[in-house]
């Protein structure tokens with residue numbers, strides 16, 4: 001047992017660190033404790049940051065070389081991730097493309113699609129989004145209603161997607177549609193790559209509860225998609241979507257990085273703020289800080305165990321869902337402790353001098369518990385697939401996802 | 404990074420599992436509440452060498468790491484074995500400079516207990532009830548002596564708790580505060596390891612029952628209220644395993660990390676075992692509330708262990724103080 005880099009990993013890390021230092025001036029840096037940057041206001045800098053990183057060889061570490069990737073290992077990918085966080089580089093503009101869409105194209109796309117899309121995705125020439133959820137199908141994704149109907153060499157798409165992160169700046173998306181309403185709901189689905197700028201696609205930003213616009217609703221009115229843009233066979237869309245979802249759960253909270261603000265940020269904040277509280281409040285605040293640190297460390301070290309499995313060539317199993325579930329709970333405790341340390345400022349949306357780090361992360365947590373599988377859905381997955389408990393009786397096996 | 408047990412530790416865990424399953428059980432823990440012996444007992448543990456896992460080979464021990472001991476302790480916890488390996492690990496640290504006494508610890512010729520609180524009237528201390536020699540901290544000095552143990556009515560008889568008044572004492576080391584603190588951290592890690600085993604067993608017991616028992620025409624494990632409760636308990640156990648391994652590893656490989664890791668593991672263990680045991684009782688319904696069922700034996704262990712060697716509040720406070728002082732790096 002050890003937590004050290006192997007000599008090769010240490011070399012690799014040193015190289016990454018050096019590269020990041022050399023390019024520091026060209027990269028976007030998050031403000032103190034900032035975890036998300038608004039793609040709307042910073043789109044150009046975010047795209048440039050990813051392009052610079054790509055040119056420096058730090059993007060698409062595990063992707064095949066022929067498509068602009070580095071042909072590297074999961075361990076190297078994790079090292080890059082850690083070093084980006086350490087250097088204060090905020091999440092990349094194409095985090096959905098890199099984490100979910102790209103791996104789906106790699107697994108299910110044609111050679112032609114891979115060559116056309118992947119290098120541009122890596123350079124952030126194109127930003128990608130994931131068009132899965134609909135007003136009537138989120139957790140129950142396979143109940144979706146957006147249709148694609150074959151017409152000559154094209155498919156004609158009608159329907160609506162919603163909660164689509166980044167659609168407002170995206171160029172392409174992976175789109176899950178229903179192509180056969182007569183089949184049982186999981187069997188009638190087909191996945192496509194869609195050009196978000198195509199005629200008939202309308203993107204409307206939605207204001208999130210914290211006030212900013214991070215996700216959108218996306219309407220499809222007779223949008224034509226060439227058959228060559230299909231990912232996988234017609235009717236195989238569910239299997240393709242499972243590739244995306246598996247990558248999503250690993251991307252979110254898979255291998256030991258904190259969701260929300262890193263716990264080190266909380267420790268630094270507590271160092272500064274604790275002495276300003278009344279002595280009795282300090283006792284209580286230390287309990288909150290201690291609880292948050294324990295939860296964050298427990299999640300982080302459990303991630304290291306999963307990561308060890310991956311680095312020895314294992315595949316992520318359904319336990320990955322536990323990382324997201326526990327990571328979300330830890331993020332809530334960290335955010336809550338951070339806010340409480342603010343004393344009187346805790347009831348406002350920012351401190352008197354305008355710093356909203358902790359209030360913002362507090363507002364980000366409820367989304368974590370919903371996006372990428374809600375806490376409840378993850379508990380179902382863990383209960384059934386890890387503990388082997390019986391599933392619930394289901395009433396939704398009729399064609400087309402209709403009851 | 405390689406955060407996993409090695410092949411030798413896996414083998415040792417497998418061996419410990421067989422040994423403990425053959426020599427201790429929740430049934431024995433129940434019988435102990437009615438005056439029966441604590442199983443496997445001091446002699447059997449000395450015989451198989453578990454009391455000397457971390458005692459140096461030169462003193463007759465196995466010279467192993469705390470992680471080697473923790474994987475064995477986990478298996479003892481699973482069947483509510485006694486005496487606890489907490490004492491063996493803690494005494495081994497305290498007796499590092501006293502090979503003659505360490506040898507008696509390893510071969511079982513003395514039954515040690517380590518006293519918490521004043522030696523003139525200690526707090527309830529683990530395995531003090533059956534001990535022949537006591538280690539304590541007296542005015543900053545590490546002392547060994549004989550004593551008079553006064554057990555209370557046991558809530559969990561496998562813990563051998565008693566308050567002790569020393570009747571003789573000999574100073575082993577002056578200014579032993581730092582050594583004492585480290586030994587207590589090591590003890591907290593081993594207690595967390597035993598709690599890990601107990602919590603894992605309690606969750607497994609409940610999961611097995613939820614797969615069989617039917618109500619309203621369905622197996623109860625298909626109800627989300629039951630399923631999600633079990634998942635939360637399981638996630639806690641899975642996370643506790645990570646903290647226990649990290650803390651046990653740190654004791655030998657990264658001593659600077661031990662205070663933080665030990666307190667994190669102990670605080671988490673208290674809450675994880677309590678939730679696992681309470682979930683186990685709840686999922687079983689009426690049968691889970693009977694004397695004959697094993698669920699209450701895990702519950703007893705939980706209610707006692709959470710308060711030993713510092714409760715969660717104490718350890719959370721320690722974690723916060725250490726984090727604020729820069730222990731996270």
Ligand SMILES: Cc1cc2nc3c(=O)[nH]c(=O)nc-3n(C[C@H](O)[C@H](O)[C@H](O)COP(=O)(O)OP(=O)(O)OC[C@H]3O[C@@H](n4cnc5c(N)ncnc54)[C@H](O)[C@@H]3O)c2cc1C
Nearest residue numbers: 130131132133137138139163164165367370371372374376
């Ligand atoms: C910040 C954010 C970003 C997102 N980004 C994207 C994106 O980029 N692309 C995309 O496609 N989607 C995205 N989503 C959508 C997200 O995947 C869905 O919101 C999520 O899957 C839940 O679906 P829903 O909103 O329809 O809620 P519902 O499925 O209607 O759930 C409502 C409630 O019912 C519970 N529930 C539902 N089914 C069960 C069940 N079987 N057992 C127990 N409880 C259940 C849920 O846990 C929840 O509490 C995003 C969401 C958020 C919040």
